[in-house]
Amino acid sequence: METREAYMVNDLGNGDCGKGQMTNYLVRTRRAHTVIRIGGPQAAHNVYADDGRHHTFSQFGSGSFMPNVQTFLSRFMLLSPLAMMAEAATLRRKGVSDILRRTFISANALTITPFQRAANRLRELARGDARHGSVGMGIGETVKDSIDDPTMALRAGDLLDIPLTGRKLRMIWEKKRAEIVATMHGHPDAAQYLSYFEDRRMIGMVLELFSEFARTAQIVPDEHLKEILGRGTVVFESSQGVLLDEWRGFHPYTTYGTCTFEPAMTLLDECGHDGERHRIGVVRAYAVRHGPGPFMTEDAELTAALPDAHNVMHDWQRQFRVGHFDCVATRYAIAACGGVDALAVTCLDRIHEAGDCWSWVDDYELLPQDGDGALFERRNPHSQNLVSDIKLGPPRDLDHQERLAKRLLAVHANVRRSKGSDAYETEAERHVRTLQHLLRVPVRFTSFGPTAKDVQERSRNS
Numbered sequence: 001m002e003t004r005e006a007y008m009v010n011d012l013g014n015g016d017c018g019k020g021q022m023t024n025y026l027v028r029t030r031r032a033h034t035v036i037r038i039g040g041p042q043a044a045h046n047v048y049a050d051d052g053r054h055h056t057f058s059q060f061g062s063g064s065f066m067p068n069v070q071t072f073l074s075r076f077m078l079l080s081p082l083a084m085m086a087e088a089a090t091l092r093r094k095g096v097s098d099i100l101r102r103t104f105i106s107a108n109a110l111t112i113t114p115f116q117r118a119a120n121r122l123r124e125l126a127r128g129d130a131r132h133g134s135v136g137m138g139i140g141e142t143v144k145d146s147i148d149d150p151t152m153a154l155r156a157g158d159l160l161d162i163p164l165t166g167r168k169l170r171m172i173w174e175k176k177r178a179e180i181v182a183t184m185h186g187h188p189d190a191a192q193y194l195s196y197f198e199d200r201r202m203i204g205m206v207l208e209l210f211s212e213f214a215r216t217a218q219i220v221p222d223e224h225l226k227e228i229l230g231r232g233t234v235v236f237e238s239s240q241g242v243l244l245d246e247w248r249g250f251h252p253y254t255t256y257g258t259c260t261f262e263p264a265m266t267l268l269d270e271c272g273h274d275g276e277r278h279r280i281g282v283v284r285a286y287a288v289r290h291g292p293g294p295f296m297t298e299d300a301e302l303t304a305a306l307p308d309a310h311n312v313m314h315d316w317q318r319q320f321r322v323g324h325f326d327c328v329a330t331r332y333a334i335a336a337c338g339g340v341d342a343l344a345v346t347c348l349d350r351i352h353e354a355g356d357c358w359s360w361v362d363d364y365e366l367l368p369q370d371g372d373g374a375l376f377e378r379r380n381p382h383s384q385n386l387v388s389d390i391k392l393g394p395p396r397d398l399d400h401q402e403r404l405a406k407r408l409l410a411v412h413a414n415v416r417r418s419k420g421s422d423a424y425e426t427e428a429e430r431h432v433r434t435l436q437h438l439l440r441v442p443v444r445f446t447s448f449g450p451t452a453k454d455v456q457e458r459s460r461n462s
Contacts, residue, residue, distance in 0.1 A: 004275030005030065005233045008264045010340075011241035012281040012333040013326075014289040016308075018346035018447060020045025020062040022282050023237045025445070025452045027063030032233045034070040035061025036225070038263045039239025040078035040139045041112070042255075046310050048450040053094050056310065059084045060091065060099055061237055068102065072228055075108035076263035077239075078139055079156050081213040082114065104218045106225070107157030113169060114206055116141035118193040119176040125189055126180070143256035145172065157221075159214035162207070169203050169210075226271040236264040242333040250405035251398045253293025260337045281340035281441070283330060284347045285431060286359070287323040294408035297323035297361045297415070305354040324415050325360040327438045332390040334441060342444035344455075345435060348428045349448045358418040358431045362438055363388050364411035375404050387411065432458075 007026045011017045023035060024047045037059065045057040049065040057064065059080065061071035073079060091099045117138030124136065146153035152171045158164050177197040196202055228234065238259060243249050245259040261279050268277065286302065289295040303322040334340055351357055363379065364387040366372070379388030390408075393400035418430055428446075436443045443462070447455050 003233055004229065004231075004273070005278065006229070006236065006264070006268055006273060006275060007032070007233070007278045007280060008236040008238075008261050009280050009282060009344075010238050010259065010261055010337065012243075012283050012330050012337070012340070012343075013241045013287060014243045014293075014295070015239075015241040016044075016288050016290060016320075017241065017282045017284045018344070019043075019237060019282050020047045020057055021346060021447060021450065021452070021455065022280060022344050022445065023047075023062040023235050024065070025455045026235045026280075027061075027066055027069055028452050029457075030233050030235070032063065032069070032235045033231055034072055034228050034234045035063045036072045036074055036228070036234055036236045036264070036267070037061060037077045037239075038074055038236060039076070039257060039259070040137065040255075041080040041083050042137045042139060043237075043239040044310065045237070046450065050451060050453060055091060055094060055096075058087055060087060060103060061235075063235065064091065064096060064099060064102075070228075071099075071103040072225060073103070073105045073109050073156075074225065074263070074267055075106040075222055076258070076267070077106070077109050078112055078142060078257075079105060079109045080112045080117075080137065081159070081210055081217070083137075084217075085213055100216055100218070104220050104224060104228075105156045106222050107155065107219050108222055109156040110142055110146055111154045111156055111159065112138045112142045113154060113172050114138075114202075115169075115173050115176045115196055116145065118196040119180050122180050122187075122190055122193050125187055125193075126183065140256040141176070145175065149175075156217075156219050159210050159217070160219060162211055165210055166203070166207050169207055173197065173200070173203050225267060229268070229271050229273050229275075236267075238264070242336055243329060245336065247396050247398070247401070248333075248336040248392070249401065250294045250408060251401035253291075253405065254401075262338075279337065279339070279341045280344055280445070281334060281337065281342070282344045282346065283325070283435075285325065285345050285351050285428075285435075286347065286357075287326045287329075289321045289323070291319070294405050295321055295323055296329060296364060296408055296411050297326045297413045299323050299415075302354070302357065305357065306350055324413065325435065326413070327360055327362045327435070328364060328388065328390060330439055332392070334439065335392055340441055343436070343439065343441050344445035344447065345432055345443055346447040348431070348446055349454075351431070352424045352428070356424065356427055358427050359415055360431075360434060360438070361413040361415055363414050365414060366407065366411045369407070371403065372407065374400070375407055386414075433462075 063069045120138040376387045377389035
């Protein structure tokens with residue numbers, strides 16, 4: 001009988017922790033036939049094939065270098081048709097010629113239009129120095145529009161109905177034009193995005209491109225997922241990280257979407273999946289963050305010592321920042337997820353390259369204020385300045401999350417470093433064991449390079 005397991009791969013940080021590599025590894029070692037995507041096209045999941053090919057996966061599953069491995073974009077995934085066509089063309093040049101034939105899209109997946117993408121960028125420009133760190137893909141605009149007026153929400157299934165798609169495109173164009181365009185005239189960087197709203201003929205141009213996409217895409221009802229799950233092992237691949245979660249992240253430096261295991265668990269429950277479920281939390285061996293927002297363990301020296309070829313200065317996310325591993329924030333992410341079954345620690349080789357800077361943070365210093373009791377745990381009753389854990393607040397309370405974010409901007413991280421001077425392998429093992437002990441979750445996977453072959457599995461007793 002075919003084994004029917006579901007591996008759920010989630011980032012426990014601010015993104016960029018290695019979800020693509022772990023998805024690729026699990027597809028290969030567990031013989032998964034499908035990668036189920038959750039999140040949005042803002043993903044930048046870097047995968048290196050054994051033959052040297054590299055691709056940054058955004059909408060297609062990160063196991064797609066493997067022949068016959070399929071991708072399913074669930075209803076919890078936002079679709080960007082134009083970006084998907086561009087990504088498919090890139091993959092064809094890399095030898096993956098059948099990617100669209102082995103990709104299926106839920107008819108209920110929200111679809112991003114170029115007008116929402118342009119509006120997103122205009123809105124972020126208007127924030128000036130108070131930017132939220134948006135990726136500039138139109139994700140927040142699209143989700144908010146669907147909440148404000150569900151009749152206007154464009155979904156993948158609508159693309160099969162050209163008149164309906166045309167009507168919704170007009171509604172979106174008119175709404176975005178009325179909301180933001182008038183306030184942005186004269187802004188020095190706004191002209192290219194304002195151009196989307198200067199001529200109504202732009203609607204027809206987008207409609208034609210979306211119609212072309214619909215002729216090649218395989219758009220299916222949600223029920224198709226039940227058939228997928230019945231065929232064997234799958235991997236759920238999410239976008240972004242738990243610390244950016246819409247409701248549990250540090251508002252307003254967050255995304256419009258759920259970054260925990262909740263969407264994957266919901267889909268499995270709806271389909272009556274009765275196989276084993278594995279919740280894998282992915283972390284780097286050090287902390288990273290792209291763009292503004294609380295980053296409690298940031299260190300300018302580490303940022304200089306650990307440059308990342310795939311995470312450079314970004315027009316919208318802004319600078320790439322590096323810090324010490326943050327056990328406090330990671331424990332919070334684990335709690336926000338309802339727990340994890342195992343951890344994957346990536347980029348251990350990078351610490352060695354940077355001069356063996358094995359470090360971590362297990363508490364913060366913070367001068368007490370009224371209201372802190374709802375936000376933090378203080379481990380030592382004799383040291384009221386020492387914060388050991390971040391509390392989970394009430395569900396869906398953005399005011400609470402914003403108060404938390406403001407307080408986190410004021411903390412001082414207590415950095416601890418390994419005092420040993422042993423061989424690299426010994427120091428790496430000590431670091432992994434330290435994280436495992438402080439996070440109270442077993443580390444099952446470690447990564448010492450970018451390919452699937454660089455991943456090592458640890459025994460349950462390690």
